Amino acid sequence: xxxxxxxxxxxxxxxxxxxxxxxxxxxxxxxxxxxxxxxxxxxxxxxxxxxxxxxxxxxxxxxxxxxxxxxxxxxxxxxxxxxxxxxxxxxxxxxxxxxxxxxxxxxxxxxxxxxxxxxxxx
Numbered sequence: 837x838x839x840x841x842x843x844x845x846x847x848x849x850x851x852x853x854x855x856x857x858x859x860x861x862x863x864x865x866x867x868x869x870x871x872x873x874x875x876x877x878x879x880x881x882x883x884x885x886x887x888x889x890x891x892x893x894x895x896x897x898x899x900x901x902x903x904x905x906x907x908x909x910x911x912x913x914x915x916x917x918x919x920x921x922x923x924x925x926x927x928x929x930x931x932x933x934x935x936x937x938x939x940x941x942x943x944x945x946x947x948x949x950x951x952x953x954x955x956x957x958x
Contacts, residue, residue: 844952845890852883852945859944863937874934877926878941885919886949919946 856879864872892911898904923942926933 842890842893842952845886845893848949848952849883849886849890851948851951852879852886855879855944855948856883856941859937859941863934863941867934867937870932871934871937873930873932874938875941877930877933878938878943879945881919881922881926882942882945882949884922885915885946888918889915889949 856876859875859879860872863875867874889911892914893907896903896907896910898907919942926938
């Protein structure tokens with residue numbers, strides 16, 4: 837699977853999907869349909885950004901420290917570009933967005949991606 841060869845990335849992507857589902861249900865109860873859709877979009881933005889990161893890492897072949905660092909920087913740049921583009925796209929096209937739910941779901945999901953550092957590759 838080219839998208840997520842790393843156990844750490846697969847694990848945090850799974851966590852992001854679960855967290856997005858939970859936040860979608862909670863915001864659906866608290867803010868109705870638009871709250872649920874906003875939370876879903878927020879989580880999906882982060883998941884897509886994480887997938888972009890994993891694609892860049894998977895396609896890279898580096899045997900040196902400098903190559904590994906360059907790959908990490910390219911992957912992070914791809915993640916940020918995808919996230920910014922999708923955040924803009926949602927705010928520009930979805931007029932009924934519940935901003936607190938959207939940004940909150942995005943923030944929780946993006947923070948979960950940072951937990952990949954703590955997942956062991958055993």
